[in-house]
Amino acid sequence: MKSTVAKPSVDRVFRAFADRTRLRILNLLRPGELCVCDLVRVLGSPQPKISRHLAYLRGAGLVTTRKDGLWIHYSLAPANSRFHQKLLECLSCCFTDVPELAKDAKRRAESCGTRNCCD
Amino acid sequence: MKSTVAKPSVDRVFRAFADRTRLRILNLLRPGELCVCDLVRVLGSPQPKISRHLAYLRGAGLVTTRKDGLWIHYSLAPANSRFHQKLLECLSCCFTDVPELAKDAKRRAESCGTRNCCD
DNA sequence: TGCCTATATTCGCATAGGCATATATGAAGT
DNA sequence: ACTTCATATATGCCTATGCGAATATAGGCA
Numbered sequence: 001m002k003s004t005v006a007k008p009s010v011d012r013v014f015r016a017f018a019d020r021t022r023l024r025i026l027n028l029l030r031p032g033e034l035c036v037c038d039l040v041r042v043l044g045s046p047q048p049k050i051s052r053h054l055a056y057l058r059g060a061g062l063v064t065t066r067k068d069g070l071w072i073h074y075s076l077a078p079a080n081s082r083f084h085q086k087l088l089e090c091l092s093c094c095f096t097d098v099p100e101l102a103k104d105a106k107r108r109a110e111s112c113g114t115r116n117c118c119d
Numbered sequence: 120m121k122s123t124v125a126k127p128s129v130d131r132v133f134r135a136f137a138d139r140t141r142l143r144i145l146n147l148l149r150p151g152e153l154c155v156c157d158l159v160r161v162l163g164s165p166q167p168k169i170s171r172h173l174a175y176l177r178g179a180g181l182v183t184t185r186k187d188g189l190w191i192h193y194s195l196a197p198a199n200s201r202f203h204q205k206l207l208e209c210l211s212c213c214f215t216d217v218p219e220l221a222k223d224a225k226r227r228a229e230s231c232g233t234r235n236c237c238d
Numbered sequence: 239t240g241c242c243t244a245t246a247t248t249c250g251c252a253t254a255g256g257c258a259t260a261t262a263t264g265a266a267g268t
Numbered sequence: 269a270c271t272t273c274a275t276a277t278a279t280g281c282c283t284a285t286g287c288g289a290a291t292a293t294a295g296g297c298a
Contacts, residue, residue, distance in 0.1 A: 010216050014137035019254080020130050036277060049255065051278055056253090070263050070276050083212035086205060093202035094129050138288080155243060168289065170244055175287090189242055189297065 008060045010083065016060035017087065020100070021045065022053050026076065026091055027101045028108055029063065033075035042107050127179045129202065135179035136206065139219070140164065141172050145195065145210055146220045147227055148182065152194035161226050 016022055025039060036054065040047045054074055057063045066073040079085040095101050135141055143162060147153060155173065159166045173193055176182045180199075185192045198204040214220050 009139075010213050011137050011139050011142060014133055014142075015252095018130050018133035018137045020128075021254085023130060023133075037275090046256070047277075048257080048279080051276095052254080055278080072277065081212070081216065083209060083216050086209040086212050090202060090205040090209060093200070093205050097129050097200065097202050134287095140288085156241095165290070166243075167245080167291080171288085174244075191243070 013060050013062065013084075013087065016057055016062055017090075019053070020098075021049070022057055023091075023094060023098065024100060024104050025050070025053055025057065025074075026062065027095065028104055029074060029076045030091070031105075031108070033066065033073040034108075034112070035071040035073050037071075038108075038112060039074070042104060042111055132179050132181065132203075132206065135176055135181055136209070138172070139217075140168070141176055142210075142213060142217065143219060143223050144169070144172060144176065144193075145181065146213065147223055148193060148195045149210065150224075150227070152185065152192040153227075153231070154190040154192050156190070157227075157231060158193070161223060161230055 017026070021043070024043060028034060028039060028042060034042075036047065036050055039050050039054075043050065054063065057074075058065065062077055063074050064077045066075070076088070077084075079088055095105075136145070140162070144158060147158060147161060153161075155166065155169060158169050158173075162169065173182065176193075177184065181196055182193050183196045185194070195207070196203075198207055214224075
């Protein structure tokens with residue numbers, strides 16, 4: 001079901017990073033998994049929009065899912081290559097370049113605490 | 120002329136990396152500057168296509184130009200942030216994920232030697 | 239004029255965003 | 269067990285936009 005048989009191409013992965021919303025999602029997932037409703041609440045975006053971007057990220061092999069009853073928890077996929085690892089390091093750096101990300105992290109902390117929201 | 124007043128947004132920079140041709144160009148520029156005709160020859164792509172992608176990369180602040188008579192030499196812009204630095208490290212990693220890049224580097228060496236082509 | 243490089247035009251594709259709706263799971267009531 | 273309802277998530281349809289590619293053309297310089 002969640003199998004990602006073919007390794008996505010490098011430019012596909014870059015494209016996954018090349019969107020503000022997806023960047024914010026990836027950043028929010030750094031501390032740990034979140035479910036869609038959490039992301040919707042923290043980002044303040046319509047649910048279908050988030051869902052679509054999550055599907056895109058999953059297709060690029062950047063996130064994985066864990067189903068738990070009604071909720072689907074998304075988390076960053078473990079880096080399986082040096083390239084993937086470096087890219088995640090880029091993500092950490094973005095924190096300082098995109099002020100939005102810091103605000104998101106703050107909102108996440110307020111809304112979800114250090115742990116996941118749906119726990 | 121070549122001033123890059125406003126720092127391009129992070130997702131803009133990622134978008135610059137999110138194209139196979141631009142990835143190949145950036146990779147070819149890693150050892151040092153090249154002029155457009157060199158890139159055209161090594162990549163085997165039409166000159167307008169290369170020119171357009173170079174303009175894109177310049178707009179994203181990833182390459183700089185040096186004009187020398189007829190030729191315009193392109194080179195990687197020096198990293199001005201940790202983010203930029205990490206991204207260039209990603210580029211080095213791509214080498215192993217995109218077989219095309221290794222072939223390009225080989226063709227570049229044959230066509231231009233270790234130095235620049237137009238010297 | 240002839241060479242190197244950049245841009246304009248046109249077409250087509252990928253995809254972002256919004257809306258409505260479908261699917262899936264769980265809970266409550268009968 | 270069946271039905272109904274609520275919640276969580278995904279998907280279809282639509283429109284708008286951003287590019288990528290190819291061709292033709294323009295500018296700059298010897």
